[in-house]
Amino acid sequence: MTASPIIDVRNISKAYGSGTGRFEALRDVSLQIGQGESVAIVGKSGSGKSTLMHIIALLDTPDAGTVSFAGQDALSLSPRRISELRNKEFGFVFQQFFLTPGTSVLDNVTLPLKIAGMPAGMRKERGLTVLDQFELADKASNKATDLSGGQKQRVVISRALVNEPNVIFADEPTGNLDTATGTVVEDSLFALSRDLGITLVIVTHDEDLAARCDRQIIIRDGAIAAETSRTGAAA
């Protein structure tokens, strides 16, 4: 792990509900992720993986603890600044594709740029470049919902990359793909991490995928149960 971590989460807790219905989804979790590192968050269903990812992706706030991104205290930032951070620094891949029905592949891919306020001409150019990398340039004007599952997943990854993010958060990126396509998606994610130094935070059930990451964080009942690095040694 390099000098100063890009993501530094300390002693965070998160509970849902109140009274007898109160449920502690995360308990005193601390985690540091370095720039360019690939980290898998694994664990049983309901263990709190998505909750943890949402907090470090600044989509949610913990009840206690600190979250810092690139050295700044993320919890004290204004909502405006947080939106900007997510827009500029993060890329998201979700298990369900979340492609906007009825709009073109290109429009879906360039959505983060549109939100950022980039002029249409530049958006198109940038979007086509990324689609080209994923051999989807010829599908740019097709309706996103008409693509095959594997193509959709590549569109989603293109969308996560289009803003040249620092960190990509992926929640079950290969969850509903067959093994072959899943591997293609995995390959492209790791290639990005390696070539562009993009940090990867991947939530997954898939042991093979987790094993390809630099580190695995195992969550059980809202707490970090174990941490393994790729060499297999316990952290």
Added chain:
Amino acid sequence: MKTIDLVTTAVRNTFRSKLRTTLTVLALFIGAFTLTLTTAVGAGVTDYVEKQVASLGTDDVFIVTRAAPTTTEGPATYDPATSSASSGTGAPGLPGAGQSDPLTDADLSTLAQINGILSVDPVQAVAIDFIQHEGGQEYEFSINPTSSITRADLLAGKQLSEAASTLEVMIPADYVESLGFASPEDAVGATVQLGLTDVLGAQHQISAVVAGVAQESLLSSGGGANPALVAEAADLQSAGVDAGPVRYPLAVAYFDSSQSEDSIQALNDVITDAGYGAQTIMDQLGVIRTVIDGIVGVLNAFAIVALIAAAFGIVNTLLMSVQERTREIGLMKAMGMRSRRVFFLFSFEAAFIGFLGSATGAPTAVVIGTALNAALSAGPLEALPGLEILLFEPSAIIGIIALIMVIAFISGTLPASRAARKNPIDSLRYE
């Protein structure tokens, strides 16, 4: 997100669920259509009346009549000096003028003495038997007693001259052909013969020059004569016989029009206290306008009801869209879209639906209304030439489109704020 992208995205989203959008647009279409027609009726009738009444001319006169006695109990006692004989006939005149008792010379001098009245002119009624041109067919003809102070809605020629010593006559449009003229322009400047019978039963003829041809009007029927012609006709009619005190159906009292409305009202009160009824042209216009405004108001109310129903349609449509697009909203927010932008995305969509409805409804109303106008003017409304029942004013149409867009925008705020408040995580979890 840039505003231009926000607007184009909103426009595109509008077409994503075509059937739902179409139905909502249809509701707004009906509202816009109705509102355009009703305001056009209001504008058309108001414009017509205004033209008519404005043609009544000057704003520095009171039309003075004898007020019906309202304060005395029982019948008023007869006094030859002040009382005048009631006429059941009443000359055709301005609205509200014909029904009251005539005025006498004594009344005129009373009026002239009122402070603030510059001068008082009696309006004489003359009875013309017929009009004839170059020995042709004789036609019945009546002269409107107020024609000397009013301005006609001219088809050709010019207004009657008050000062001229030439005997001038204004003929209504429907006399042009009957009298053998090819066109209204042709009639102007021609000399016509007016026949009348004096009190002794003798026939007389007067030659008068046609000054102009007037459009038939709501408020003044019959032809017009200038003061010189009226005086000449009255002279001939009396045949030098003293028929007792001269009686006038009404008089015209001039005042200084530069004074404030309050002092005009004060002057009006003085005249009323003296036992007369005084109305300015504007007063007379006001009565008519109140009636028209009432009718148009009721019509507009129907259109507004249609629009309110449509507004609920928009709320419903967009609430469904927000629900349907929960994940999309969550995704956009996760990608850094600010809540306020999400709000405007949906509000613009609502405004655009409003635009679609009104920008189709209003022009359709104009097209159908214009056709209807032509049909009505040629048919049922032929008797009121110059009346364009539906008057489409560009400013009114733009106003209606803007109003409907505002209504739509406001209806959109409820669904839009619901979308804006959505928590991105909950939205992403949403199945």
